[in-house]
Amino acid sequence: MSKIPGGVLTAVKKVRGGVKVDHHKNTQDCEVVRIPTPETVVIPMQMHIGAPCEPLVKVGDTVAVGQLIGDTDKFVSAPIHASVSGKVKAVGDIKMPNGILSKAVTIESDGEDRLWEGIEPPKIDTREDFLKAIRASGLVGLGGAGFPTHVKLNFPQDKGIDTLVINAAECEPYITVDYRECIDNSWNILSAVYTLKEILGFKKVIIAAEDNKPEAFKVLKNIADKDSNDDDVVKLMVLESKYPQGAEKMMVQSATGRKIPPGKLPSDVGCVVMNVASVAYISRYLKSGKPLVSRSLTVDGSAIAEPKNVRVPIGTNIGEIIDFCGGFKTEPAKIITGGPMMGLAIVGTDLPVLKQNNAILAFDKNDAAIKKETDCIHCGRCAAACPLSLTPTNIMRATKAKDTETMKRIGVNVCMECGSCAYSCPAGIPLVQYMRLAKTILREEASK
Amino acid sequence: MVNGKNLYVSASPHARASVTTRGIMLDVIIALVPALIASGVIFGLRALTVTAVSVAACVISEWAFRKFILRRSNTIGDLSAVITGILLAFNLPSGIPYWMVILGDLFAIIIVKQLFGGIGQNFVNPAIGGRIFMLLSFSGSMSAWTQPGAGFMNLGKVDALSGATPLVSDKLPSLGEMFLGMRGGCLGETCILALLLGGVYLLIKKVISPAIPLSFIGTVAVVSVIAMLVKHEGPEYIAYQLMSGGLILGAVFMATDYATSPISVKGKIIFGVGCGLITCLIRLFGSLPEGVSYSIIIMNILSPLIERVATPKPFGTPKKEKKAKKEAQA
Numbered sequence: 001m002s003k004i005p006g007g008v009l010t011a012v013k014k015v016r017g018g019v020k021v022d023h024h025k026n027t028q029d030c031e032v033v034r035i036p037t038p039e040t041v042v043i044p045m046q047m048h049i050g051a052p053c054e055p056l057v058k059v060g061d062t063v064a065v066g067q068l069i070g071d072t073d074k075f076v077s078a079p080i081h082a083s084v085s086g087k088v089k090a091v092g093d094i095k096m097p098n099g100i101l102s103k104a105v106t107i108e109s110d111g112e113d114r115l116w117e118g119i120e121p122p123k124i125d126t127r128e129d130f131l132k133a134i135r136a137s138g139l140v141g142l143g144g145a146g147f148p149t150h151v152k153l154n155f156p157q158d159k160g161i162d163t164l165v166i167n168a169a170e171c172e173p174y175i176t177v178d179y180r181e182c183i184d185n186s187w188n189i190l191s192a193v194y195t196l197k198e199i200l201g202f203k204k205v206i207i208a209a210e211d212n213k214p215e216a217f218k219v220l221k222n223i224a225d226k227d228s229n230d231d232d233v234v235k236l237m238v239l240e241s242k243y244p245q246g247a248e249k250m251m252v253q254s255a256t257g258r259k260i261p262p263g264k265l266p267s268d269v270g271c272v273v274m275n276v277a278s279v280a281y282i283s284r285y286l287k288s289g290k291p292l293v294s295r296s297l298t299v300d301g302s303a304i305a306e307p308k309n310v311r312v313p314i315g316t317n318i319g320e321i322i323d324f325c326g327g328f329k330t331e332p333a334k335i336i337t338g339g340p341m342m343g344l345a346i347v348g349t350d351l352p353v354l355k356q357n358n359a360i361l362a363f364d365k366n367d368a369a370i371k372k373e374t375d376c377i378h379c380g381r382c383a384a385a386c387p388l389s390l391t392p393t394n395i396m397r398a399t400k401a402k403d404t405e406t407m408k409r410i411g412v413n414v415c416m417e418c419g420s421c422a423y424s425c426p427a428g429i430p431l432v433q434y435m436r437l438a439k440t441i442l443r444e445e446a447s448k
Numbered sequence: 449m450v451n452g453k454n455l456y457v458s459a460s461p462h463a464r465a466s467v468t469t470r471g472i473m474l475d476v477i478i479a480l481v482p483a484l485i486a487s488g489v490i491f492g493l494r495a496l497t498v499t500a501v502s503v504a505a506c507v508i509s510e511w512a513f514r515k516f517i518l519r520r521s522n523t524i525g526d527l528s529a530v531i532t533g534i535l536l537a538f539n540l541p542s543g544i545p546y547w548m549v550i551l552g553d554l555f556a557i558i559i560v561k562q563l564f565g566g567i568g569q570n571f572v573n574p575a576i577g578g579r580i581f582m583l584l585s586f587s588g589s590m591s592a593w594t595q596p597g598a599g600f601m602n603l604g605k606v607d608a609l610s611g612a613t614p615l616v617s618d619k620l621p622s623l624g625e626m627f628l629g630m631r632g633g634c635l636g637e638t639c640i641l642a643l644l645l646g647g648v649y650l651l652i653k654k655v656i657s658p659a660i661p662l663s664f665i666g667t668v669a670v671v672s673v674i675a676m677l678v679k680h681e682g683p684e685y686i687a688y689q690l691m692s693g694g695l696i697l698g699a700v701f702m703a704t705d706y707a708t709s710p711i712s713v714k715g716k717i718i719f720g721v722g723c724g725l726i727t728c729l730i731r732l733f734g735s736l737p738e739g740v741s742y743s744i745i746i747m748n749i750l751s752p753l754i755e756r757v758a759t760p761k762p763f764g765t766p767k768k769e770k771k772a773k774k775e776a777q778a
Contacts, residue, residue, distance in 0.1 A: 016763075021463060173463065249763060259764040334456040340463040347457055361462075368456050371464055374526065377568040379472065380711035388763035391711055394755075411762035419461030426467045433459040 004214045005221045009206070009237040012257040015250045017387045018242040019420045021173050021341065023212055024300070027307050028176045031184065032296045034311040035324045037109055041084050041315030042094060043069065046102040047355040048140040049147045050076030055105050061088045064116035066291050069105050078148040078355075079138045082107055083293040083313035085114035097337055097346045097354075104352070107315070121289040127157075130199045137285045138292045138355075143167060143178070143246070143275030144338055146356030149282075152274070153200060155267045164202040165255045165266075166193065168209035168216065168276040169239060169246030172339025175359045177296040178276050180309055182209065182216035185280045186223050192283035193234055200272075205234045206255045207276070210241040243341060244418040248273050250387055262414045277358075292355060299325045301361035303332040312353055318360055319349035334368035336361050341419045371428025382421035382431055388414050392421040396434040404445050412438040469567075473527035475655045479646035480534050480701065486629055486639035490596045491542040495635040501546050503533030505553035513558050520566075528567050532556055535575035538636020538697060539741070540582070542594045548586050552578040572748040573705045576741050583741075593632035623684060626691040637694040647700040656704040659716035660723075664699040665690060667724025675732060695727065698740035708748040715751075715758030722747045722754075 046052040053070030057063060063082040070080035082105075090106040122133035135150035155161050166189070170178040182189065193205050209216055220236055239245050239254050249260045251273050258269040266273050281292065293314055300307040305326030312321055318337070322328065336343040337357045353360075382392040390411055398406035415435045422431040487495040510529040514520045523529075536552055556578030561570045570577075583590050621631045629639030637643075650656045672689040679685070690696075699720075703709060709719050723743045730739025747754075 019465065261764040261766055262762050264764070332455065334458075334462065336460075336462055341461045343460060343462065345455070345457040345460075345462065347455060363462070368462075370456070370458055370462075371468070374469055375523075375566060375568050377469055377472075377528075377706050378711070379706040381467070383711045389760040390762055391759055393711070394759070410759065411765075414762040417460070423461050423463060424465050424467070426465075426469045426472055428464065428468075430459050432461065436459070 004211060004217050004238050007236075008217055008221065009235050011208075011237065011239050011254040013253050014240065015242060015245060015254060015387055016389065017385045017420060018244060018250075019385050019423050020241075021171075021243045021423070023241070024173045025176050025179070025212070026174070027298050027300055027309050028179055030176070030180075030307070030309045032177070032180050032309045032311050034294075035316070035321060037084055037111060037113055038313065038316045038320055040089065040106060040108050040317075041313055042104050042106050042317070042352040043080060043083060043315035044094065044096060044102045044104040044352060044354065045070045045080060046096070046100075047080065047146060047314070048078045049145065050074065050078070050151070052102060053077060053080050055091045055103055057082075057088045057091065057105060059088055059091055062086070063088060063107060064114045066119045066293055067116040068291075070103075076148060076151050078140050078150070079136065079291075080105075081138055081291040081293050082116070083315050084109040085112050086110040094352075097344055097351050104315075115290070119289045119291075121287060122285075124199070124286070127199055133286070134282070136291070137281075139278060139281060139285070140292075140355050141275055142277040142281065142295060142356065142358065144342065144356055144358055146354070149274070149278055152272060153196075155272070157201070159267060159270075161200075161267055161270050161272060162203040163256055163271045164193070164196060164200075164205045165251055165271055165273045166205065166207040166276050166279055167246055167248075167251050167273050168207060168213070169251065170213075171210060171241070171243045171246040172341055172343075172359075173243075174300045174361055175298045175339050177298050177309055177358055179209075179213055179216055180296065181277045181280050182213070183219050185283075186219045188280040188283035189220070189276060190223055190234070192279045192286075195283070195286065196274075196279070197233060202272075203233065206237050207234065208237040208239055208251065208255050209276075210245055211238050212241045243423075244387060244416075244420065247387065247416055247418055249416070262411060295353070295355060295357070297321070297353065297357060298359040299361075300359070301332075302364045302367045303328045303330050303362040305329040314355055315352045317349070318346070318351050318353060321353065321360060322349060322362065328362060330364045332362040332368075333365040334363045336363075341423065342417065373429055374427045376427055376429060379426060381424040381426065385420040385424040387418065387420060388416065390415055390421075392431045392435065393429075395438055396429065396431060399434050399438040399441065402441060404442060407438050407442060413442065415439070469526045469528075472655055473531055475650065475653045476531050476701070477527065477534070479649045479655075480531070480538075480636075482642035482645045483538065483636050483639055483697070484534065486642040487538070487542070487635040490629050490638060491594050491635050495542040498540060498542055498544060498546070498549055498635065499534055499537040502537035502540075502549050502553055503530050505550045506530065506533035506536070506557050509554050509557045510562065513562050514566075518562065523566060526567060529557060532561070532574045532578075534636075535573075535701060536578045538701075539575065539579040539634050539694060541590065541592055541633075542635040543592055544586075544589050548582060548589060551585075552582040555581040568707045570707050572745050573702050573708050576702055576745050576748070579741055580745060594635070595632050596630045596638075620688065623687050623691075626688065631692075633692075634694060634697075637697040640691050640696050643696045643700055647696075650700070650704075656700070657713070657716060659713050660703050660709060660720040661699045663717045663720025664703055664723045664727075665695065667721045668695060668728055671724065671728040671732075675728070689731070693727075693731070693738040694740040698727075698744055699723070702740075703744050703747070705748075708751055710751055710755040710758055712755070712758045712760055714760070715754045718754050718758055719747050719751060722750065 051074035064085040086109040094104040139149040140146045506529040556574040560574040560577035672686040726743035727739045
């Protein structure tokens with residue numbers, strides 16, 4: 001293992017609590033390979049936080065790669081594009097991985113991957129042009145949350161936002177696509193960083209990753225050093241490998257020492273945090289004008305025959321992606337999209353890949369087995385692990401008692417559901433589930 | 449294609465640490481072994497049989513009470529009843545009649561622990577609850593301190609000196625004897641060396657945090673310094689104060705009980721300082737020779753209140769808001 005090169009900053013402030021998880025970065029040396037174009041893709045109209053899109057095509061229409069097929073006039077949303085060329089086979093409701101119904105467009109591929117003729121690099125003279133172009137690209141946060149990027153970057157210029165933090169922490173076990181992005185697309189990352197800095201006026205840019213990625217630092221450092229126009233604004237920063245280092249609040253605290261108050265956003269403390277893959281995409285988009293129609297994923301876990309990093313068209317069937325990775329080597333007992341700490345367990349593989357999915361993990365019986373829930377022994381490991389200084393066991397007790405007063409007082413709405421509490425619990429209590437229940441009870445009470 | 453019939457679909461996180469309740473309890477038992485061996489060496493085989501009877505009574509009563517009365521799941525597998533049995537025995541003189549031990553165990557397990565909801569729900573430490581029940585019921589037998597070296601094989605009635613604990617005795621054992629435990633006292637509390645070994649093991653294994661033992665023992669040390677100056681005693685007075693009675697046993701193994709101590713570090717320190725202060729007040733001004741048990745039980749009862757004031761504010765709560773909240777509460 002190589003060392004982290006000199007000249008890399010260290011975290012301004014350490015994260016409280018958190019947990020040391022096994023990294024399982026088995027695929028870190030696997031270059032991203034593109035899967036063969038699937039025969040059909042199912043593209044949901046809700047792959048972002050915010051308003052769903054309305055389908056703009058009807059059954060029988062011919063579409064090409066990058067053609068707009070879903071949009072809305074709501075601000076917090078991101079348009080949706082065809083990821084293969086071919087014929088629209090169906091437009092209708094499908095059940096999403098989280099169990100909610102969403103409209104979706106099913107496209108039968110003609111195998112040609114024809115680019116839509118309207119694609120051209122965006123012309124950018126002003127900030128407004130840039131934000132418009134980002135919206136048109138359909139970009140959402142690729143780290144997992146799926147927040148529309150144009151909304152995030154559209155902050156008032158007088159808000160005193162001075163720092164851009166590029167998040168390459170990738171603190172979830174197994175996932176290595178952000179790492180691959182740093183190694184394979186480092187030029188793109190840095191060129192996008194300079195563009196963002198110039199157009200949006202950041203005074204400081206920090207690219208931060210955990211200390212288990214020395215190779216990424218070496219590659220990025222080499223390029224940053226070669227760049228002559230470096231006016232000492234872009235800095236690399238190494239962070240302790242500790243989950244949930246990559247959570248937005250933890251990232252801002254580590255990189256700048258600033259604390260985001262409950263219910264506030266990074267922009268309230270003068271920061272914008274962007275996932276490294278989103279940043280690299282912006283650079284490619286500005287050159288080509290090709291909207292977000294594919295993404296990289298890590299496919300791994302004890303039930304996968306050949307773990308890989310793959311690039312897939314949005315809407316590809318998860319089962320087909322697993323087949324591409326050699327299928328299952330043992331019978332899978334649990335399949336999740338995203339990482340093991342915050343990912344979503346899915347009910348089957350007949351589901352499409354979404355813009356914000358960064359991994360598909362399948363586990364055998366041993367890895368999928370969860371501890372039997374026993375009584376809380378009040379040991380306090382959950383509170384010690386909570387990076388946000390909450391006391392999950394007390395929230396659980398208040399939730400069981402439906403004591404909304406206490407739930408509010410001890411701040412359950414601050415919880416980001418990172419899972420550090422439930423991970424640490426010796427009694428196997430699904431604490432995150434109780435946090436969600438508590439939030440639901442509070443929401444219901446508020447809507448009364 | 450895989451469908452959902454054979455898949456687990458549970459809430460995140462999908463990875464869990466390997467730590468279990470049983471594993472934690474097993475670590476505590478391991479940490480108590482040195483002191484158990486020392487008790488056998490110092491007070492003879494009867495110390496071990498008292499402990500064995502106490503453990504058996506705790507485990508059987510927990511199993512039977514849950515099965516036949518509460519009709520709840522069997523929880524003896526979590527090993528917490530074993531710890532209660534050992535700790536209660538450690539707080540008894542080795543010559544105590546077995547039937548008294550069993551009564552104390554029944555009180556600890558059934559009244560203090562199970563009737564309040566079982567593990568994690570007891571309002572005071574069960575072992576201390578049991579001990580205080582026995583102190584009040586059988587004060588004679590409970591203060592008949594066995595002297596060391598009564599004979600290893602002596603399982604019958606043991607000659608005991610009443611009230612010969614170092615805290616009230618004129619003829620003190622040497623500091624070395626105190627450290628090794630060659631003095632009269634409860635069977636598990638005397639060997640400081642063995643207790644500290646166990647404490648270090650628990651700290652290394654991160655089963656306990658140092659906050660409570662350090663603040664508890666530290667407070668006793670500070671008050672002892674003041675008392676030493678007032679009473680014009682020599683510096684060895686402090687060492688005797690720290691090593692006598694059940695202070696080390698209490699501070700390391702009893703006050704750190706999860707269910708009855710606060711969770712936050714700040715709360716733990718308040719809890720430990722409170723225990724230390726009450727211990728000293730009883731020792732210096734009370735009519736009882738020893739105050740560790742009472743100090744812990746009083747702080748156990750205060751623990752939920754301490755928790756309420758000492759719980760940290762959620763990440764990023766602005767300082768002003770903290771102040772405003774405090775004023776609103778007041």
